[in-house]
Amino acid sequence: MNIVELKNVSKVYQSGEHEVKALNDVNLEIEQGKFVVILGPSGAGKSTLLNLLGGLDSPSSGTIIVDGKDIATYSADELAEYRADKVGFVFQFYNLVPTLTVYENVALIKEIAPDALDAKELLNKVGLADHYNKFPVQLSGGEQQRVSIARALAKNPEVILCDEPTGALDSETGVMILKLLLSMARDYNKTIIIVTHNQNIAKMADVVVKVKNGQIVSVDEQKKPLTVDEVDW
Amino acid sequence: MLTRKLWRTMWQYRAQFISMVIMIALGVGVFVGFNMEWYSIEKNIDYAFTQTGFADYRLVNKAGFSLDDYNQIVGIDGVEKAARYLSVNTAVKDSSNVITLTVTTNPEVSGFMVINGNTYNPDSTNGIWLSDQYAERNHLHVGDDYTLVYQTIEITGKIEGLIKSGECLIYIPDESQVMPDFKTSGFAYVSPVMLKNALGYEYYPQINVISNLDKKEFSEKANAVLGKTTLLLTKDETISYSEAMGESNEGKTMGAILPVLFLAIAILTMITTMHRITTNEKTQIGTLKALGFKDCTIKLHYTSYALMIGLMGSLLGIGIGYGLAYYIMNPHGAMGTYFDMPQWNLYMPCFGWVVLLLINAVLVFVGYLSVRKMLRGTPCEVLRPYVPTKIKNLKIEKTKLWNRFSFGTKWNLRDIFRHKSRSLMTLFGVLGCVLLTVASFGMKDTMDAFIDVFYNQAINYENAINIAETTTNDQALAICDLYQGDWAAKSSVQVNDKTLSVEVYYVEHNYVRFVDSHLKFIELSDDGVLICQRIADDNHLCVGDEITFSPYGINQSYTATIVGINNSMSESIVMTPAYANRIGYNYKINTIYTKAKDIAQDSVIASTLSKTSILKSFDTFMDVMNKMIYLLVIAAVLLGLIVLYNLGVMSYVERYRELATLKVVGFKDKQIGKILISQNLWLTVLGIIVGIPVGVGVLNILIKALASEYEMVLVLGPVTFIVGIVATLGVSLLVSFLISRKNRKIDMVEALKGVE
Numbered sequence: 001m002n003i004v005e006l007k008n009v010s011k012v013y014q015s016g017e018h019e020v021k022a023l024n025d026v027n028l029e030i031e032q033g034k035f036v037v038i039l040g041p042s043g044a045g046k047s048t049l050l051n052l053l054g055g056l057d058s059p060s061s062g063t064i065i066v067d068g069k070d071i072a073t074y075s076a077d078e079l080a081e082y083r084a085d086k087v088g089f090v091f092q093f094y095n096l097v098p099t100l101t102v103y104e105n106v107a108l109i110k111e112i113a114p115d116a117l118d119a120k121e122l123l124n125k126v127g128l129a130d131h132y133n134k135f136p137v138q139l140s141g142g143e144q145q146r147v148s149i150a151r152a153l154a155k156n157p158e159v160i161l162c163d164e165p166t167g168a169l170d171s172e173t174g175v176m177i178l179k180l181l182l183s184m185a186r187d188y189n190k191t192i193i194i195v196t197h198n199q200n201i202a203k204m205a206d207v208v209v210k211v212k213n214g215q216i217v218s219v220d221e222q223k224k225p226l227t228v229d230e231v232d233w
Numbered sequence: 234m235l236t237r238k239l240w241r242t243m244w245q246y247r248a249q250f251i252s253m254v255i256m257i258a259l260g261v262g263v264f265v266g267f268n269m270e271w272y273s274i275e276k277n278i279d280y281a282f283t284q285t286g287f288a289d290y291r292l293v294n295k296a297g298f299s300l301d302d303y304n305q306i307v308g309i310d311g312v313e314k315a316a317r318y319l320s321v322n323t324a325v326k327d328s329s330n331v332i333t334l335t336v337t338t339n340p341e342v343s344g345f346m347v348i349n350g351n352t353y354n355p356d357s358t359n360g361i362w363l364s365d366q367y368a369e370r371n372h373l374h375v376g377d378d379y380t381l382v383y384q385t386i387e388i389t390g391k392i393e394g395l396i397k398s399g400e401c402l403i404y405i406p407d408e409s410q411v412m413p414d415f416k417t418s419g420f421a422y423v424s425p426v427m428l429k430n431a432l433g434y435e436y437y438p439q440i441n442v443i444s445n446l447d448k449k450e451f452s453e454k455a456n457a458v459l460g461k462t463t464l465l466l467t468k469d470e471t472i473s474y475s476e477a478m479g480e481s482n483e484g485k486t487m488g489a490i491l492p493v494l495f496l497a498i499a500i501l502t503m504i505t506t507m508h509r510i511t512t513n514e515k516t517q518i519g520t521l522k523a524l525g526f527k528d529c530t531i532k533l534h535y536t537s538y539a540l541m542i543g544l545m546g547s548l549l550g551i552g553i554g555y556g557l558a559y560y561i562m563n564p565h566g567a568m569g570t571y572f573d574m575p576q577w578n579l580y581m582p583c584f585g586w587v588v589l590l591l592i593n594a595v596l597v598f599v600g601y602l603s604v605r606k607m608l609r610g611t612p613c614e615v616l617r618p619y620v621p622t623k624i625k626n627l628k629i630e631k632t633k634l635w636n637r638f639s640f641g642t643k644w645n646l647r648d649i650f651r652h653k654s655r656s657l658m659t660l661f662g663v664l665g666c667v668l669l670t671v672a673s674f675g676m677k678d679t680m681d682a683f684i685d686v687f688y689n690q691a692i693n694y695e696n697a698i699n700i701a702e703t704t705t706n707d708q709a710l711a712i713c714d715l716y717q718g719d720w721a722a723k724s725s726v727q728v729n730d731k732t733l734s735v736e737v738y739y740v741e742h743n744y745v746r747f748v749d750s751h752l753k754f755i756e757l758s759d760d761g762v763l764i765c766q767r768i769a770d771d772n773h774l775c776v777g778d779e780i781t782f783s784p785y786g787i788n789q790s791y792t793a794t795i796v797g798i799n800n801s802m803s804e805s806i807v808m809t810p811a812y813a814n815r816i817g818y819n820y821k822i823n824t825i826y827t828k829a830k831d832i833a834q835d836s837v838i839a840s841t842l843s844k845t846s847i848l849k850s851f852d853t854f855m856d857v858m859n860k861m862i863y864l865l866v867i868a869a870v871l872l873g874l875i876v877l878y879n880l881g882v883m884s885y886v887e888r889y890r891e892l893a894t895l896k897v898v899g900f901k902d903k904q905i906g907k908i909l910i911s912q913n914l915w916l917t918v919l920g921i922i923v924g925i926p927v928g929v930g931v932l933n934i935l936i937k938a939l940a941s942e943y944e945m946v947l948v949l950g951p952v953t954f955i956v957g958i959v960a961t962l963g964v965s966l967l968v969s970f971l972i973s974r975k976n977r978k979i980d981m982v983e984a985l986k987g988v989e
Contacts, residue, residue: 047982051981051982054897056897056981056982057981057982076901076902076977077901077902077903080896080899080900080901081899081901083897083898083899084898084899084900085899089897089898095890095893095894095897096894097644097891097894097895098891099644099647099648099651099891100643100644100647104640104643107640108898109898111639111640111641111900112898112900112901112904113899151898155899
């Protein structure tokens with residue numbers, strides 16, 4: 001079953017006097033439960049793709065069907081509900097609320113998603129049992145990213161979107177985060193879409209989508225993806 | 234190139250820039266306005282007084298002074314000039330208007346300035362020099378004939394000139410009137426020759442003196458040469474001088490209190506704003522430093538930004554100040570209804586310029602400090618974005634209550650404590666807004682209650698009849714019977730070297746009533762006297778104590794028991810005739826109060842004053858006050874709007890990333906807006922809770938400072954509180970609404986890119 005379907009999606013940005021076509025007539029289908037890596041050089045349009053999937057932005061044309069509904073036509077409030085229910089985010093720079101504690105950062109999801117998972121249980125799973133009452137600035141980068149993974153999972157979403165989740169981390173920590181992300185996704189049976197320019201991450205993916213100049217160049221299914229430990233970092 | 238950046242920075246932060254300029258302009262405007270007001274009052278009345286020979290001392294003897302007495306006084310060493318002087322209320326023939334007929338034997342003392350017409354001629358037998366204001370409002374011109382009636386004597390003459398006089402700088406024909414009303418009353422000078430012709434004899438109950446001697450010295454010397462103790466009034470005891478000084482003091486108080494409030498808020502806001510701008514530009518500051526710009530160049534760049542704000546605010550403020558001062562101090566403005574001055578120039582006191590310089594210096598210093606803080610360290614350190622102070626766990630988090638709070642509440646609470654200065658500023662802004670609205674509307678409540686109780690209710694008569702000086706008590710009582718009235722006998726006495734009034738009241742019909750400090754009416758008692766609040770305060774007297782007073786002209790003193798303290802405009806000791814008889818005090822009836830509307834002319838009656846005309850004289854006064862109150866309330870609301878908007882935008886920008894994150898996670902615009910509004914609302918409510926008592930306190934101080942001579946009682950109606958609270962909440966909600974609307978425009982994608 002396809003959880004995500006993009007049909008003829010284009011996104012045009014108005015930048016001063018010229019138009020920039022960030023995405024040009026893109027079609028893509030993603031099956032539920034898969035681990036998808038969107039690969040491409042910077043400026044290729046991969047972040048735009050992720051933003052559209054995440055409901056952070058609306059396409060200029062085309063349909064984006066997530067879980068059977070076309071989110072391309074959603075209003076701002078409907079998009080907010082969509083973001084609250086269907087997708088979890090993990091960002092390169094974590095984007096935690098600095099004035100809330102680790103626990104509160106995850107628990108705040110309860111306010112918008114009534115069936116959110118228990119924050120403490122999630123934090124235990126990501127290995128932050130001792131850090132409930134710390135503020136984000138008191139944690140290392142890797143720890144902060146764990147919080148953000150816990151936050152993304154807390155909504156119990158269909159899809160988890162990650163934008164360069166290891167981009168700000170050293171490689172060792174990055175590997176640990178990826179391991180965590182994958183094992184969590186498997187445990188909870190989530191679809192994961194990672195946007196990156198790191199070729200190594202792609203080796204682990206079920207599906208690798210290559211993007212260049214606003215268009216999808218190739219979609220490769222990998223029958224035997226490597227495990228995190230098999231990848232030569 | 235940096236100059237160009239300066240302009241662009243200004244444009245980029247235009248909301249902050251404009252609001253800072255307005256805040257400073259408001260503060261400077263209030264400062265310049267009120268200080269110019271009082272200084273101009275002092276300069277202009279000084280001009281009026283020196284030009285017309287305003288007297289320093291007035292010797293008063295109802296029996297009149299002879300030429301011999303005059304020569305004795307002029308002969309005193311230290312007396313510069315003197316004049317025998319008469320000032321008496323007369324009726325205008327075929328009119329209900331009152332003219333105070335004035336005669337001075339020496340035009341250089343208590344004289345006048347001719348504004349239009351012929352100069353004064355001391356030998357004129359029919360020349361009248363009439364108040365120009367009165368002439369204008371009654372359509373009288375030089376050359377017109379005019380007839381005044383004193384008792385039954387008609388005095389007819391020709392208007393020779395239109396004048397202004399220092400003695401009548403604030404012209405009030407009768408003590409119970411509050412404001413001049415040149416439509417119904419005015420003053421006129423005639424020559425001593427004309428007076429003698431009209432009366433058939435000379436009568437001068439005053440000698441006015443210009444002298445540098447102090448009161449004690451002059452009093453001793455005058456009593457010695459005259460051979461008896463004589464009532465001596467200093468210029469502080471004249472309406473023109475004391476009220477003008479009162480106005481000047483009001484200006485001083487306003488010019489000291491209000492600008493402090495406005496400027497304190499302006500400077501504090503400046504601190505937060507400059508801090509915010511320099512932290513926002515920290516990376517740019519670092520870049521400049523890395524490029525090789527010297528620290529001092531960068532400092533100059535940002536301090537000149539602060540200087541621009543200061544200079545533009547000051548210039549605009551000086552403009553506002555001139556406008557405000559002119560609004561109050563022009564012949565047709567607020568003071569124009571009060572002062573009758575020949576000159577209305579505006580003057581700025583020297584210290585004002587010094588203070589303006591200081592304000593700008595402080596602003597520049599604030600700019601300097603903020604940029605210096607950002608410049609500390611190596612270029613590499615400076616290049617790193619500013620990290621706000623570490624978040625600490627609040628004490629309240631240890632309580633169980635904390636877990637019950639919604640995350641929005643927790644977030645807001647931590648944010649308030651994290652950005653303490655911003656929160657405090659918001660609090661100050663709200664506080665200032667509440668304080669000003671409550672104090673200004675409270676002022677109106679107090680004045681309304683004052684007029685209602687002291688005039689509408691306490692004055693229960695239609696007409697007050699002033700009995701002529703030469704009348705006996707029996708003649709007066711006959712008039713009293715005729716009009717079925719109550720009566721009073723008022724005369725000046727000395728208490729501890731101070732001139733007070735002893736008033737004996739016979740109030741069978743309660744035509745005059747007495748008010749206590751709770752605005753309740755109190756009855757006179759046959760067992761003692763009422764003293765007014767000021768006497769009680771000045772002499773530390775309370776009920777049960779005794780007070781000793783001595784009338785002028787006789788060497789005897791009386792001691793009375795105090796049975797009550799009342800609030801009164803005249804500084805007086807009040808008793809019944811029965812008590813006066815008990816202590817052996819001799820009084821002379823001089824006023825009759827009656828319900829009768831028509832009072833026939835009589836040789837015993839000097840003049841009458843109706844309750845309607847007393848109440849009418851408040852109209853202009855209230856009008857002026859209402860305008861001032863509305864101005865203050867507008868300033869308050871403006872202040873609140875600017876401070877809250879400025880800080881709201883700042884808070885919004887500082888939390889932009891957090892807001893974007895919330896939005897990404899799935900919070901709706903409304904939910905985010907609610908969180909933003911609720912933080913503002915808490916601070917507003919807190920500001921109101923603190924602001925109301927502070928406002929009441931300030932009002933109390935203002936009333937004591939500005940109107941002690943009225944012995945007003947602080948009154949605050951529920952409407953004042955409601956309006957104060959609603960206005961402030963309204964301002965706060967409006968600002969919150971404007972700010973929370975912005976979160977629709979949050980660019981989630983953009984906000985997530987940067988580094989925290």
